[in-house]
Amino acid sequence: MPANAKPLQDYYDVIVIGAGIGGLTTAALCAARGKSVLVLEQHYLPGGSAQTFPHKQYRFDVGPKLFFGMDATRGNMRYHQQVFDEIGEYPELSHYDSYYTFRHPRGCLRVAGSTEEYVEQLVAAFPADEWGIREFYAQLEELHRMFVGMPNLPLDDPAALLRLVWRVPLDRLLAINYWANRSLGDLFDRYIASRELRAIINAEFVAFCYSDIDNAPAILAALVLIERHKGGGSFTKGGSGELARLLIRGLEKHGGQLHYRASVRRVCISNGVAHGVELNDGRIIHATHVVSNAGVVNTFGRVGTEVKPLVEEQWLRPATLEKVDRMTFTDSFFTIFAGVDERVFPPGTDPHTLYIDDYYQSTDDLRMICFCNSSFKDKGLAPPGKHALQIIYFDPEFCRYADWQRDANYESRKQAAFTRAMAMAEQVFPGISAGLDYVTCGTPLTYEDYLAKWGGGWGAQMTIDQFAFKRFQHKTDVRNLLLVGADTHPGIGVVSVTMSGINCAYHIVRPSER
Numbered sequence: 001m002p003a004n005a006k007p008l009q010d011y012y013d014v015i016v017i018g019a020g021i022g023g024l025t026t027a028a029l030c031a032a033r034g035k036s037v038l039v040l041e042q043h044y045l046p047g048g049s050a051q052t053f054p055h056k057q058y059r060f061d062v063g064p065k066l067f068f069g070m071d072a073t074r075g076n077m078r079y080h081q082q083v084f085d086e087i088g089e090y091p092e093l094s095h096y097d098s099y100y101t102f103r104h105p106r107g108c109l110r111v112a113g114s115t116e117e118y119v120e121q122l123v124a125a126f127p128a129d130e131w132g133i134r135e136f137y138a139q140l141e142e143l144h145r146m147f148v149g150m151p152n153l154p155l156d157d158p159a160a161l162l163r164l165v166w167r168v169p170l171d172r173l174l175a176i177n178y179w180a181n182r183s184l185g186d187l188f189d190r191y192i193a194s195r196e197l198r199a200i201i202n203a204e205f206v207a208f209c210y211s212d213i214d215n216a217p218a219i220l221a222a223l224v225l226i227e228r229h230k231g232g233g234s235f236t237k238g239g240s241g242e243l244a245r246l247l248i249r250g251l252e253k254h255g256g257q258l259h260y261r262a263s264v265r266r267v268c269i270s271n272g273v274a275h276g277v278e279l280n281d282g283r284i285i286h287a288t289h290v291v292s293n294a295g296v297v298n299t300f301g302r303v304g305t306e307v308k309p310l311v312e313e314q315w316l317r318p319a320t321l322e323k324v325d326r327m328t329f330t331d332s333f334f335t336i337f338a339g340v341d342e343r344v345f346p347p348g349t350d351p352h353t354l355y356i357d358d359y360y361q362s363t364d365d366l367r368m369i370c371f372c373n374s375s376f377k378d379k380g381l382a383p384p385g386k387h388a389l390q391i392i393y394f395d396p397e398f399c400r401y402a403d404w405q406r407d408a409n410y411e412s413r414k415q416a417a418f419t420r421a422m423a424m425a426e427q428v429f430p431g432i433s434a435g436l437d438y439v440t441c442g443t444p445l446t447y448e449d450y451l452a453k454w455g456g457g458w459g460a461q462m463t464i465d466q467f468a469f470k471r472f473q474h475k476t477d478v479r480n481l482l483l484v485g486a487d488t489h490p491g492i493g494v495v496s497v498t499m500s501g502i503n504c505a506y507h508i509v510r511p512s513e514r
């Protein structure tokens with residue numbers, strides 16, 4: 001368990017609340033640009049959703065295992081690379097041959113290889129829609145090209161926006177805006193008739209992209225559906241928590257500091273200007289800039305009365321609170337972290353398998369299971385002969401935060417979810433229950449406890465209504481208080497919060513100002 005190396009000072013240029021990837025990216029960049037930086041993290045491990053926790057001889061990833069854009073030699077996204085270059089730290093990576101396998105009652109789709117290879121797989125499975133599939137993917141390729149050609153700039157900086165208008169041709173900006181306001185479902189329906197393929201893509205989006213096909217912005221969907229075929233998916237050796245450790249090395253190398261088990265109770269504000277934070281133990285630390293990586297509900301409050309926000313209501317405009325009230329958030333998860341005998345997995349099993357038994361269910365009823373096996377790529381994450389699995393069970397009955405309470409029924413509800421999940425797991429990997437060596441389960445309340453995040457989910461959904469300018473940006477109603485992370489533009493996902501961190505740091509100190 002990491003210890004706090006240095007005592008806290010009274011003042012820093014920048015205080016970041018939360019050591020999620022967005023917060024750490026902002027912190028490491030500000031430190032590399034010469035600012036004195038303190039990160040305050042309530043937990044004893046860094047990374048937030050992207051942490052890896054040890055248990056017995058296993059190391060389990062809590063959240064992400066598929067990273068985009070980590071390796072400058074693969075894929076089209078350079079955001080991580082920009083951060084690595086600036087802080088002078090680089091990850092050790094392995095790459096996936098296959099992104100994942102999607103199993104369903106009629107067969108299996110392997111999300112692997114080039115876009116062309118994947119299109120051939122789809123055409124073979126849905127021959128009646130051959131023309132439509134090819135046209136649909138041609139459109140996605142075009143949208144993907146547009147998106148990755150855009151510079152990553154803060155949308156709440158007028159000068160940056162002017163530069164964007166100056167650098168990007170008007171017709172491209174208009175096309176991006178058009179497809180940011182149309183759903184993937186709209187695009188799909190222009191070309192493809194198969195309801196079955198629509199249901200498959202819908203399930204993929206619910207599982208991996210935080211929105212269903214009718215609400216996911218087409219431009220974002222294009223990025224997800226195409227980038228995975230450009231060799232962009234990587235995995236950090238040692239587990240996903242290694243990215244946080246790399247950012248901390250960068251932070252500390254440049255004189256910054258991270259303090260664990262330091263829960264921030266409130267942002268100190270006078271005359272509408274943030275000037276520090278108060279910790280749960282009453283200590284006050286001053287700063288010129290305060291950055292919250294704690295999510296919009298924890299920062300501004302309002303969804304549930306149980307949330308005691310970091311910012312008192314008097315400092316917020318009614319429009320900000322109404323915006324929080326209007327926001328929709330993803331459900332949380334029921335996850336089984338399991339040590340499993342390696343003999344359960346037939347040779348050739350992909351590191352990730354998504355299984356759905358009935359994809360014609362409505363999105364609200366969709367039941368899926370996802371097996372994420374980091375130790376397929378990194379044997380060091382499990383003892384010999386075993387694998388460390390994160391089994392995410394998507395079941396509306398067990399993933400809704402509001403349905404869980406720590407009452408007398410909590411343990412029996414957890415057991416019921418486990419039994420139901422394992423029954424589904426048996427359909428994919430027969431014998432998995434007998435092969436269990438170690439098990440611990442996470443409910444929405446576990447996620448809320450460890451991530452200190454209201455709702456315990458991914459955050460604000462990635463829907464058309466909450467995309468780009470309609471999402472929260474970095475600047476807030478309080479001067480010198482900034483937001484960063486999954487609830488801000490561009491949204492959920494490790495690469496997205498990295499982009500958010502880059503843009504948040506830009507508001508505090510620009511690279512050229514060093």
Ligand SMILES: Cc1cc2nc3c(=O)[nH]c(=O)nc-3n(C[C@H](O)[C@H](O)[C@H](O)COP(=O)(O)OP(=O)(O)OC[C@H]3O[C@@H](n4cnc5c(N)ncnc54)[C@H](O)[C@@H]3O)c2cc1C
Nearest residue numbers: 018020022042048049063064065066264294485486493494
């Ligand atoms: C199960 C799961 C699977 C995922 N899979 C993928 C994937 O495959 N690929 C991908 O790209 N993304 C994936 N994601 C999403 C991705 O991990 C997140 O979007 C991203 O890591 C969120 O980063 P963040 O900067 O918003 O911070 P968060 O991860 O939300 O971290 C916030 C931090 O702030 C701390 N904090 C909160 N309040 C306080 C306070 N008051 N005082 C001090 N500290 C505080 C918390 O403890 C936490 O450490 C997954 C997420 C989950 C949960």
